[in-house]
Amino acid sequence: MRKRFRRTREFIDRHPRAASLSVGVIVLAFLWATPASWQTSTLRLAVPIALAAIGGIFAEKSGVINIGIEGLLIVSAFSSIIAVYWLGDGGATMGVSNLWWGLLVGILVSVLFALIFAIVCIEFKADQIIAGLAIWLISLGLAPFASRIVFGNPNTANITRFGNVTVPGLSEIPIVGYLLFDTEPQVYLMLAGTLAGWYLLSRTSFGRWIVASGENPKALDTAGVDVRKVRYAAVLLSGVFAGLGGAGFALGTLGTFAGGGDTAINGRGFIAIATYLLANYHPVGAVLGSFLFAGLNSLQTALQSAGYAIPHELVRTIPHMSVIVVLVLVGRTRLPDAAGDHYESGED
Amino acid sequence: MTESGPGTTDGAELATGSEGDTADHGTDMGQTGTKTGTGTGAETGAGTDLAVHLDGITKRFPGVTANDDVDLRVERGSVHALLGENGAGKTTLMNVLYGLYHPEEGRVVVDGRERAFDSPQDAIDAGIGMIHQHFMLVDSMTVAENIALGNEPTKWFGLAVDREQIIAEITELCDRYGFDVDPEATVEDLSVGVQQRVEILKALFRGADVLILDEPTAVLTPQEVEGLYDVLEELTAQGKTIIFITHKLEEATHAADAITILRDGESVGTVAPERTDREDLAERMVGREVLLEADSDPVATGDVVLSTQNVAVEDEWGVDVVSGIDLDVRAGEIVGIAGVDGNGQAELIEAITGLRTPDEGTVTYEGTDITDWSRRKRIDAGMSYIPEDRHKRGLVMPFDLVENSILGSQRDPEFAPDGRIDWTSVRDHTDDLIDTYDVRPPDANADASSFSGGNQQKFIVGREFERDPSLVIATHPTRGVDIGSTEFIHDRLLELRQEGVAIVLVSSKLDEVRALSDRLAVMYEGEFIDMNDPDAITEEELGLLMAGEQLDEGANSASSASPADIQGGESR
Numbered sequence: 001m002r003k004r005f006r007r008t009r010e011f012i013d014r015h016p017r018a019a020s021l022s023v024g025v026i027v028l029a030f031l032w033a034t035p036a037s038w039q040t041s042t043l044r045l046a047v048p049i050a051l052a053a054i055g056g057i058f059a060e061k062s063g064v065i066n067i068g069i070e071g072l073l074i075v076s077a078f079s080s081i082i083a084v085y086w087l088g089d090g091g092a093t094m095g096v097s098n099l100w101w102g103l104l105v106g107i108l109v110s111v112l113f114a115l116i117f118a119i120v121c122i123e124f125k126a127d128q129i130i131a132g133l134a135i136w137l138i139s140l141g142l143a144p145f146a147s148r149i150v151f152g153n154p155n156t157a158n159i160t161r162f163g164n165v166t167v168p169g170l171s172e173i174p175i176v177g178y179l180l181f182d183t184e185p186q187v188y189l190m191l192a193g194t195l196a197g198w199y200l201l202s203r204t205s206f207g208r209w210i211v212a213s214g215e216n217p218k219a220l221d222t223a224g225v226d227v228r229k230v231r232y233a234a235v236l237l238s239g240v241f242a243g244l245g246g247a248g249f250a251l252g253t254l255g256t257f258a259g260g261g262d263t264a265i266n267g268r269g270f271i272a273i274a275t276y277l278l279a280n281y282h283p284v285g286a287v288l289g290s291f292l293f294a295g296l297n298s299l300q301t302a303l304q305s306a307g308y309a310i311p312h313e314l315v316r317t318i319p320h321m322s323v324i325v326v327l328v329l330v331g332r333t334r335l336p337d338a339a340g341d342h343y344e345s346g347e348d
Numbered sequence: 349m350t351e352s353g354p355g356t357t358d359g360a361e362l363a364t365g366s367e368g369d370t371a372d373h374g375t376d377m378g379q380t381g382t383k384t385g386t387g388t389g390a391e392t393g394a395g396t397d398l399a400v401h402l403d404g405i406t407k408r409f410p411g412v413t414a415n416d417d418v419d420l421r422v423e424r425g426s427v428h429a430l431l432g433e434n435g436a437g438k439t440t441l442m443n444v445l446y447g448l449y450h451p452e453e454g455r456v457v458v459d460g461r462e463r464a465f466d467s468p469q470d471a472i473d474a475g476i477g478m479i480h481q482h483f484m485l486v487d488s489m490t491v492a493e494n495i496a497l498g499n500e501p502t503k504w505f506g507l508a509v510d511r512e513q514i515i516a517e518i519t520e521l522c523d524r525y526g527f528d529v530d531p532e533a534t535v536e537d538l539s540v541g542v543q544q545r546v547e548i549l550k551a552l553f554r555g556a557d558v559l560i561l562d563e564p565t566a567v568l569t570p571q572e573v574e575g576l577y578d579v580l581e582e583l584t585a586q587g588k589t590i591i592f593i594t595h596k597l598e599e600a601t602h603a604a605d606a607i608t609i610l611r612d613g614e615s616v617g618t619v620a621p622e623r624t625d626r627e628d629l630a631e632r633m634v635g636r637e638v639l640l641e642a643d644s645d646p647v648a649t650g651d652v653v654l655s656t657q658n659v660a661v662e663d664e665w666g667v668d669v670v671s672g673i674d675l676d677v678r679a680g681e682i683v684g685i686a687g688v689d690g691n692g693q694a695e696l697i698e699a700i701t702g703l704r705t706p707d708e709g710t711v712t713y714e715g716t717d718i719t720d721w722s723r724r725k726r727i728d729a730g731m732s733y734i735p736e737d738r739h740k741r742g743l744v745m746p747f748d749l750v751e752n753s754i755l756g757s758q759r760d761p762e763f764a765p766d767g768r769i770d771w772t773s774v775r776d777h778t779d780d781l782i783d784t785y786d787v788r789p790p791d792a793n794a795d796a797s798s799f800s801g802g803n804q805q806k807f808i809v810g811r812e813f814e815r816d817p818s819l820v821i822a823t824h825p826t827r828g829v830d831i832g833s834t835e836f837i838h839d840r841l842l843e844l845r846q847e848g849v850a851i852v853l854v855s856s857k858l859d860e861v862r863a864l865s866d867r868l869a870v871m872y873e874g875e876f877i878d879m880n881d882p883d884a885i886t887e888e889e890l891g892l893l894m895a896g897e898q899l900d901e902g903a904n905s906a907s908s909a910s911p912a913d914i915q916g917g918e919s920r
Contacts, residue, residue, distance in 0.1 A: 205500035212486045212497055219484035223498030223550075224469040317735050337487075 020285055022165030027288045030295060038298045039179055044253045045294035048073055048265065051245025052272035053279070053286035054197040055238035061281055062234030063214040068135025069242050070269025072110045076246030077265060078143035081156045081257045083326045089159045099162055100253050105337050106247025107217065108238055113139065114239025118232050125342045136269070139268045144259030154259030161255040162186065180235060186213070186248030190287070199281040203280045212236050214336030217343040227343050240270070274320050277333050293318065372770045388597070399424040399558050399589040400445065400476075405454035407440055414440040415451070416613045420591075422558070422606075427580050427590040429604035431597070433633055433830030434802035435788075437613040438593045442560050445591075446478045447471035458558070477551025480563040483543050484550075487536035492518055494535055495550045525582050543571035548579065552588075558584065561592040565599055569688050570858060570891035577603050595633075595830060597626045609633055634832045650679030651714075653819050653850035654700065659709035661695040661874075668872045669695045671736075673709070673853075677819070678803070682841065682851040684865030684882065685826050686858060688894050692874035693854050694736055697823055700852070701733045703724045703741075713819065723772075732817035734809055734825050736854075738801070742808040745797040752796050753778040753811055777814075784835060785810035800827040809837050813844060822845060823854040838864060858887055872896045 034042070050070045059066035059152065066072075083105035087098040117135050120126045146153035151157055167181040178193065201207040212220040214228045221227050246265065250257055258264040271293055272286075279285030300315040358637050365878060402420040406413065414437045415572045422428040432438045442447045445456060445834065447465030456463050458474050465471045468478070485494050496514045503510040515690075544564065551559055559566060565573045580590050580603055590673045594600055600607045601621040608618040609632045616632050631637055654677040661670035670692040677683045688695050698704035700711055702723045710719045713729060721729075735741035743752050754763050754774050765775050785806045787799070796804060809825055822841065826834040845851055855861045861868055868882040870893040878893055 205502060205506075205509050208489070208493055208497060208500060208509065211489060215486045215488055216484065219486050219494070220497065222468055222478070222480070222484045223499040224467075224472055334488075 009136075009178075013073050020280075020282070024285070024288050025232060027292045027295075030292065033283065034295065034299070036178070038295070038302060040183065041298045041301070042295045043179060043183065043187050043190075043290060044249075045297050046290040047186045047253065047277055048077075048245040048249040048268045049272045049290035049293060050190050050287040051193050051248070052242045052269050053276040053290055054193060054283050055245070056200070056273055057197070057276045057281050057283055057286060058234045058241070059290060060276070060339055061336055061340065062210045062231045063217060063336060064118070064121055064235050065132065065340050066117065066235060067129055067132030067273065068113070068139075068269075069132075069238065069272055070265060070267065071132075071136035071139030072113055072239055072242035073249070073265045073269045073272075074114050074139040074143050074244040074263050076106035076110035077250035077254070077263075078147065078156070078259070080247035081111040081159060081250050081254075082146070082150060084159045084251065085150075085157055088311045089157075096171055099159075099200050102159075103135060103244070103247045106250070109241035111236055111239035111241025112234050112244070118235035121235070122228055122231055122257075122342075123177035126254075128340055130152050137309045140263065141259065145258045147257065151168030155327035156259070158256045159251070162252040171260065184252045186244075186252035189244055189248055193241060194283055194287045197241065201283060206230075206233070211336075213343075214338055217338050217341075221343070241305040245272075268290050270320075278322065280338075357409050370542075371780070382476055397424045398422065398750060399458070400591065401457040402441065403455040403457060405441060405444055405456075407437075407444055408496045412613075415444070417454070418610065418615045420608055420614070422589055422591055423619070424589050425584050425587050426605040427584055427592065429600035429607045429628065430591060430593045430610065431595065431600045431607050431633060432659070433595055433832065434828060434832070435612075435800050436595075436610040436633075437560060438595075438610055438818075439899070440510045440613075442478065442562065442591065442593060442609070445471065445558060446476060454542050459645070460514035461869055469653045472554050472556070474601055475555060475557040476560065477554060477556025477558070477566065479544065479547040479562065480549060481564075481566055481720060483547050483675055483920055485535045485543060487534075489535060490531065491529055491535060491549075492531040494546060495531070495553045496497060497550075499554055501797040521549055523761070525552070525579070525586065527579070535567055539572070540567045541575055543590055544568070544572075544576065545579065548583075557587070558591065560615075561590065563594060565594070565596065567689070567856075569894055571895060572885060573599075590635065590766035596627050596830075597633075600629065601626065611635055630831060631809070634830075636832075647680040647848075647855050649681045652676045652712075653679050653714055654852065655712040656696075656700065657710050657712070658704045659696065659705065659711065661692070661699050663695070664708045668874055670699065672785070673876060675869070675876075677850045677852055678850045679818070679850050680845055681866045682845050682864050684861035684868040685854045685871055685896060686868060686890060687856075689856055689880065691871050691894075693823070694875075696871070697733075697821055697854060699732065699738070701821055709768065719870060724759075727815075728759075730818040732812040732815050732820045734812050734820070734822040736823040738804050738808055743796040743804060746795055748795050749792045749799075749807060750775050750778045751791075752807070753781055758816060781807060781810040784814075786836065802830055802833065805829050806833050809840075813840055817844075817849055818877045818880050820849055820851045821854075822851065824856065824858070826855070826860060858890055862887065862890070870894055 052073055056066055056069050059069075080102040084098045085104035087093050087101055089098070091098050093101055113135055117131055120131045120134075121128050147154050147156050162182055162184045164182055171177045171181040173181070180187075201210065209225050209230045210219060212223075212225075213227050213234070217227045220230065249268075250264070253267070255265055256264070272290070275289040275293060276286040279289050296315055297317050300310055300312055303310050304312075374439040398421050400420065402418065405415050405420075407415040416437075418437070418441055420428075420430070420441065430438045430441065440449065444451050445465075447468045447470050450549045456465065458476065463470070465474070471478075474510060486497070487496075490752075492511065492514045495518055500682055501510045501513045502508060503513075515531050518529070522529055527549065529542060529545050529549065535546065538546070544567075548559065555645070568576060580592075583826060584590060592599075593605070601624070604621055606618055608622070609623055609629065611615045611633060612635075614627070615914070619629075628639075652739070654672055654675070656675045659673040659675075660668060663669045673696055675683065685693055685696075695704065700708040702718075702721055702725075707721065710717050712718065713726070713731065718726060718729070739745060746754065750771065754760070754769070754777070757763060758769060763769055763777070775792060781787070782790045782792060787803050787807045787810070796807075799807070805826070805828055811820075812820065812822075820841075825841070826837050829837065829894045840862075841851060841853070853864060854863055862885075867879060868885070868890075869876045869879045870890065872894065873896065879894070
């Protein structure tokens with residue numbers, strides 16, 4: 001048994017690209033095998049996980065572990081719904097649909113929370129895990145509370161969701177067409193966000209700085225780049241991505257915000273963290289991973305409606321379980337060396 | 349630019365020595381000329397072109413004056429060594445030049461212009477590059493990414509890093525200075541010597557004309573040191589100026605065109621290497637006469653104290669890092685283990701000391717199989733251990749020295765007669781250690797973290813030596829320790845040997861293992877490739893063995909590389 005693990009590890013060590021590619025192919029094949037309605041639902045359910053994961057990658061790559069990403073999803077989902085409600089459901093403001101304004105508000109609120117988190121972690125050198133948990137717990141309490149003030153109920157009113165946007169021509173392509181080019185705005189945003197995240201991280205100088213800031217901040221500092229600024233930028237970016245994910249999910253998929261229990265977000269931020277760890281911080285891998293977990297989620301829904309009552313609690317453990325299994329089998333997830341550490345310039 | 353007597357170099361002499369310089373250099377002269385020197389003064393070469401002039405630098409930290417009116421004048425195109433013991437203020441002085449510290453007094457003059465650096469970025473802009481002792485490289489990134497970090501040329505209006513341009517510039521630099529570095533390689537795959545070259549390239553990429561190297565040879569094998577000297581030569585030949593910080597006498601005399609010696613934050617003079625010798629330098633550096641060669645009279649060896657049979661260790665990936673090690677250490681014998689760091693020495697020592705269970709083989713101590721013994725049992729049985737990582741394993745950093753002094757012997761009846769620690773006797777013990785091993789400052793109540801590395805090391809060595817051991821496992825016992833204290837630690841090691849203690853000495857300092865060891869093993873990729881009488885093998889041969897080469901085929905290249913004077917019998 002141990003020998004087999006080792007052989008798997010050795011293969012992955014030697015051919016990391018081939019290994020990740022094959023995992024990607026397996027995930028896509030798995031989705032391929034599911035009926036069309038699942039596929040669309042999978043893509044929608046993947047939105048908050050994928051975008052939150054990309055946000056988390058930016059923060060953690062820069063050395064700030066943002067475990068509060070769940071909280072960012074909650075506040076952005078809630079505030080986007082309430083913004084649309086206040087502006088007028090189904091209406092438009094200054095010629096732009098209120099849904100888009102809601103999306104903007106969701107992102108801004110998420111960025112605001114990310115900023116608080118960043119200040120606490122970078123300026124006041126708080127423990128990142130504790131600060132992140134605080135962000136989550138505050139959001140978990142704040143959103144239902146605000147909803148109760150506005151609606152007298154932890155659940156918000158319903159709003160009219162985003163409708164499908166069809167790209168003429170491209171949507172005629174079999175399978176890919178209806179999946180990717182005849183879908184809701186948040187799915188487009190997820191795909192665009194993935195590409196943007198990947199590009200930013202791997203092709204721009206800013207991306208290099210983020211990696212250096214998380215691996216060896218002193219090297220970055222001596223190279224004349226302000227580590228604090230890079231980390232602020234990365235954490236705020238995680239706020240942008242998480243906000244996009246939370247608000248997009250609320251406005252496009254849910255149409256409401258349920259504040260009871262774990263709220264409508266229901267641990268998706270934590271699944272996002274598991275997802276990017278699984279993907280070893282690769283944005284595209286994280287998105288594929290989110291397809292896998294969202295797919296399992298829609299599978300569970302389908303099974304339940306078919307009469308097989310698999311408890312959703314059990315299904316929700318799958319991402320976390322699979323992270324453990326993958327870590328045991330592969331052990332390729334490598335935390336940035338300086339993740340979780342404070343950095344102070346001029347320290348010897 | 350040389351100076352004979354001790355004492356601070358004189359500002360006035362500069363004025364005589366630099367006729368025909370630029371106008372703003374002239375103003376600089378005017379200012380220095382008015383300053384009265386405190387040293388004995390001396391001659392300086394005519395027509396000097398100074399790349400760097402630090403004039404009367406004083407830098408104070410709370411409670412300490414790290415630099416006291418230090419002058420440093422570095423000629424363009426020369427290699428200038430900054431020699432001094434730990435804590436002499438070498439690094440502080442260079443940090444002033446590099447913009448990390450602001451001096452309380454004094455002027456920083458680069459290329460004849462007075463500068464006030466607020467940050468390293470200002471220094472970089474002025475053409476100063478620093479190669480830190482611990483490389484400032486991101487291991488998971490490529491050479492090119494590291495070299496360009498923070499200075500990436502971009503294309504498409506800043507939307508993408510222009511990798512082609514980076515590669516082209518690096519290739520050009522490599523060609524010009526004769527470096528053989530693959531820009532696409534990942535840094536963690538490179539040897540330390542190549543990583544150092546990457547650091548140098550990084551500075552050159554940023555347009556550095558003056559390169560500061562902080563203890564550049566600390567991590568290199570003798571062959572790599574030779575390579576570094578070649579690099580320095582090539583750089584100065586092309587007009588670059590080098591300042592390197594060292595506490596190793598041989599390096600200063602071998603590689604430098606001028607040597608400035610610092611002691612206790614003050615400059616004790618600048619000398620030309622051809623006008624001095626190691627004894628003279630050591631004396632200036634320490635302030636008293638230093639015995640450079642450790643005596644090791646033969647001692648009759650006793651029974652085998654430590655024995656390992658076929659010990660093998662796998663790392664967490666299942667790769668063999670130690671395999672088939674057979675080692676016998678007798679009472680009254682020092683067995684040295686030489687090797688480039690990371691060839692399994694650390695894992696072997698962990699297996700012997702009980703920090704790790706060997707995957708194969710047995711460890712026997714005084715005739716008993718102790719392979720599965722706990723640390724506690726081993727310590728109680730008289731096994732002392734000076735760990736490689738003093739912060740992680742040698743000390744509890746937030747504890748004071750009193751508490752640290754009984755780590756491992758906290759249950760010893762001497763300190764805890766009734767199960768409770770008798771702090772009065774522990775304090776006495778601590779004071780003895782501090783006194784005997786010259787730990788500075790001598791404050792038993794100070795936290796371990798507040799001491800410099802060298803003093804922490806002296807304290808650990810003291811604690812372990814005074815345990816009354818029958819076996820001492822000493823890994824890098826003098827790492828970071830200045831020559832005065834190194835001399836003392838070596839003497840104590842030899843005394844212990846005389847008393848019949850068995851000693852295993854792991855060190856990357858070749859002269860140290862050679863001078864002290866009765867037998868010397870060379871470790872390469874987890875195996876002993878040779879076990880030798882250290883007197884029967886030259887330093888160069890040893891270096892080749894450490895690099896994994898067979899002596900027969902490597903002998904020719906070794907003899908061409910001017911052996912003895914490179915590293916022979918260095919700092920102790």
